[in-house]
Amino acid sequence: MIEAAQFVEAARERGFEWYAGVPCSYLTPFINYVLQDDTLHYVSAANEGDAVALVAGVALAGKRGIAMMQNSGLGNAVSPLTSLTWTFRLPQLLIVTWRGQPGVADEPQHALMGPVTPQMLDTMEIPWELFPTEADQIAPALERAVKHMDETGRPYALVMQKGSVASYELKGGGAMPAKHALPVAQSKFTGRGYDELPTRQQALERVIAATPAESTVVVASTGFCGRELYAIDDRSNQLYMVGSMGCVTSFALGLALARPDLNVVALDGDGAALMRMGAFATLGAYGPSNLTHVLLDNGAHDSTGGQATVSQQVSFANVAAACGYADAVEGDDLATLDAVLAAAQERATGPSGVAGTRFVGLKIKRGTPDGLPRPTITPPDVKTRLMRHIGAAAN
Template identity: 90%
Template sequence: MIEAAQFVEAARSRGFEWYAGVPCSYLTPFINYVLQDDSLHYVSAANEGDAVAVIAGVALAGKRGITMMQNSGLGNAVSPLTSLTWTFRLPQLLIVTWRGQPGVSDEPQHALMGPVTPQMLETMEIPWETFPTEADQIAAALDRAIKHMNETGRPYALVMQKGSVAPYELKGGGAMPAKHALPVAQAKWTGRTPDQLPTRQQALERVIEATPAESTVVVASTGFCGRELYALDDRSNQLYMVGSMGCVTPFALGLALARPDLNVVALDGDGAALMRMGVFATLGAYGPANLTHVLLDNGAHDSTGGQATVSGQVSFANVAAACGYADAVEGDDLATLDSVLAAARERAKGASGVAGTRFVRLTIRRGTPDGLPRPTITPPDVKTRLMRHIGALAK
């Protein structure tokens, strides 16, 4: 058994200062230790997949992070682990608890996941070893993880058995983001008919115009959003998500938190936003003022044939406001988008403004231009280009 401080401080000396995760009783000492150290950063995610995406954003910023989860949460994390961190080569250290480990008595819900945990990691091509239980094992385990991460750009897992870490008391509830008064969501509907709504192309043109490459990063959701942005103007400050549907906002959150000098714009879609609505609460709690969440809502899964989503029944701005975003507005006019992007630019210049993340949902027309190309730049190359652009690559 080791002390939480022994592992966390050894990790800190190797550059690991960012943590995200979902609690497990095995992880309690770590989380309690990190929460009570102001020089470390912990994001309490709504689910394990969001936590993986947050730390992937930290990796995009050129920094090291750790995602912590119970092994039952591996199911929630499969999508970002297989189509975000693996695809873009964004490394992170995973600490996965081994509930239901064969031969160890546990609750019935862990009876299947316990035996298959190693196979799940191996199927996802994530090398793993058991978490160190002696102080003199810690450094070597971390160094093996870092070596793999540096050589492959992909995650490495430490699987934590019961009783690996001594208890560590949480005093005062731990450091949580300061609460602020909830905003009143604004609705700016003009009553336009579907064929009068702005197109995605028009919205993306406004985004490009309002996001200068020298100070802004634009992360576009998977599907036609990223493809159309690429077709309009393939800039070095842009990243086009593939797969990992719904992860664009926690990914952008990790980047924005780790790089407060950058203005980060997350381009979301209605289908993706509906898939992971828990992240609205995470962004409301942790979202910084240098992050802007733009949701382009056409009421359809456009890239898979135009099947309708249920977004017409949802007031995303009210959801964002209720979750604690600093500002939330929705409408069907490009001027609404323009005003939010302009406010974000003023914040980037150092002007006073809201102290959290802004949200705008713009209702757009269905449909996509004919012959829309797929990006020819590979995911690892677009990642490397962006990291080079923001100075995040090691010299």
């Protein structure tokens, strides 16, 4: 058994200062330790996949991070682990607890996941080893992890058995984001007919015009959103997600937190936002003022044939406001989008005087221009180009 400080401090020496995850009793000592150290950063994610996406954003910023989860949460993390971190080569250290380990009595919900945990990691091509239980095992394990991460750009996992880490007391509840009065969502619908709604292309052109390359990063959700942004203007400050649907906001949050000098714009869609709505609460609690969440809502899964989503029943701005965003507005006019993007560049506080993430939801038409190309630049090259652009990778 080791002490939490022994591992965390050894990890800090190797550049690991960012943590995100969902608690497990095995992880409690680590979380308690990190929460009480002002020089370390812990984000409590809504689910394990969001934690992986957030730490991927930290990696995009050129920093090291750790995603922590119970092995039951590997199911929630499969999408970003297989189509974000693997695809873009964004490394992170995973600490996965081994509930239901064969031969160790546990609860019935772990009876299947316990035996298959090693196979799941192997299937996802994530090398792993058992979490160190002796002090002299810590440095070698971290060195192996860092070596793999640096050589491949992909995750490495430490699988934690029961009783690996001694308890560590949490005093005062830990450092959590300050609670503030919730803003009132603003509705700016003009009542225009469907044929008068703006197109995605018009909205993206406004985003490009309002996001200067030298100071802003634009991260576009998977599907036609990223493809159309690429087709309009392929800039070095843009990244086009090609999978991990619903993870764009958590990914952008990690980048924005790790790089407060940049303005970060997350381009989301209604289908993607509905998939991982827990991220709204995380952005409301932790989202900084250099992050803007833009949701283009056409009420459809446009890139898969136009099947309807349930967004007609949802006010995303009210969801954002209820979750604690600094400002939340929705409408059907490009001027609404322009105003939010302009305020974001100024990093002014919201109408309530609160500094934090802004949200703007824009109703748009369905449809995409004919002959829409796919990016010819590969995901790893998009990542490397962007990291060089923001000074997070060697030229």
